[in-house]
Amino acid sequence: MPPRPTLEEFQTALLNRPLDEVVANYVLTGTPFVFEAQPEALLRLQNHVARALSVHAANVIVVGSAQVGFSLSPDNFPRRFSRESDIDVAVIDEPLFDRVWHTLLKWHYPRRLNLPTGDWRWTSDRRKELYWGWFVPDRIRFTGLSLPTALKPIRDCSSLWFNTFRSLSRYPEFAGRDVSGRLYRTREHLNMYQAEGLRQIRDVLRNRE
Numbered sequence: 001m002p003p004r005p006t007l008e009e010f011q012t013a014l015l016n017r018p019l020d021e022v023v024a025n026y027v028l029t030g031t032p033f034v035f036e037a038q039p040e041a042l043l044r045l046q047n048h049v050a051r052a053l054s055v056h057a058a059n060v061i062v063v064g065s066a067q068v069g070f071s072l073s074p075d076n077f078p079r080r081f082s083r084e085s086d087i088d089v090a091v092i093d094e095p096l097f098d099r100v101w102h103t104l105l106k107w108h109y110p111r112r113l114n115l116p117t118g119d120w121r122w123t124s125d126r127r128k129e130l131y132w133g134w135f136v137p138d139r140i141r142f143t144g145l146s147l148p149t150a151l152k153p154i155r156d157c158s159s160l161w162f163n164t165f166r167s168l169s170r171y172p173e174f175a176g177r178d179v180s181g182r183l184y185r186t187r188e189h190l191n192m193y194q195a196e197g198l199r200q201i202r203d204v205l206r207n208r209e
Contacts, residue, residue, distance in 0.1 A: 004030065007070060007078050014202050019195040027194050032062040033069035033081055041173040048171075049091065049181070052164040059092040059187075063194070074200035087174070089165075089181040090190050097185040100135055100154050107150040118144050133189030136182050138162035 005013065005026060013022050035042040042062065050057040065071045065081040066088060104126055108115070115123065122145055129135050138161040142148055148155075165181050168174040184190045 004033070004036075004069065010068070010070075011078075011205060014198060015205060019198050019202075020191065022198055023191050023194045027068060027072065027198070028061060028063070028191070030067075032067045034062065034066040034085075034087060038173060041171075044171060044173070045087075045089070045168065045179070048168060049089065049164055052167075053091065053093070053096065053160065055091060055093040055096065061090045061092070061190070062087060063090050063190075064088040072194070072197055072201070074197055074204065077201045077204075086178040086180060089179060090184055091181050092184045092187055092190060094185055096157070097133075097135065097183055100137065100157060100183075101130060103151060103153040104130070107147060116146055119146055132193065133185045134182050134193065136180075138165070138180075 010022075010026055013026060031039050032042060043057075045062070046057040046060040049055070049060045064073070065079070065085055069081050070078040071081075104123070108123055126135075126140075137154070137158045140154060140158050142151060142155060145151065161181065161183075165179050168179050169176075184193070
């Protein structure tokens with residue numbers, strides 16, 4: 001496996017290579033920076049999440065600063081990963097994503113033209129997430145919604161998601177860190193999300209030049 005690129009090498013690639021190549025070769029490959037000294041911890045993370053959520057371990061992917069060693073957020077690039085940094089995880093699973101999506105449709109369809117105002121705002125947020133191909137299940141809130149029973153599959157997913165990532169704290173290597181996950185429908189949705197963040201960073205770098 002090639003050595004991890006330096007920040008300078010990463011910036012050079014970002015400015016000169018197609019975004020999808022940078023994502024594939026620098027952002028979503030190799031042993032995550034956070035686990036370089038203990039690669040077995042990556043397997044523990046993947047297996048724990050995979051068993052709890054009934055997904056494939058290969059589809060549990062560390063992203064962001066925990067993967068590359070510095071922030072890939074357009075607002076924080078290139079802040080270094082530290083002892084206080086969070087570990088962000090992407091979980092790719094089409095059936096689980098579609099379970100959330102189909103539940104939303106069953107809840108919405110019977111009154112799609114006359115939702116209460118609060119429900120309209122809530123479903124608008126879910127539509128935006130759906131359009132981009134991701135959900136953050138444990139951040140979906142249900143307070144004040146009508147027909148909450150119809151949303152039970154999503155509430156169950158939200159609780160399971162929260163418990164899955166919170167229970168990682170039982171392992172010493174994750175104690176004291178916030179490990180959180182985002183659900184993507186496909187690998188391509190994840191790739192596009194990562195590429196868009198890189199595009200924004202690239203624009204900033206080019207403006208500086």
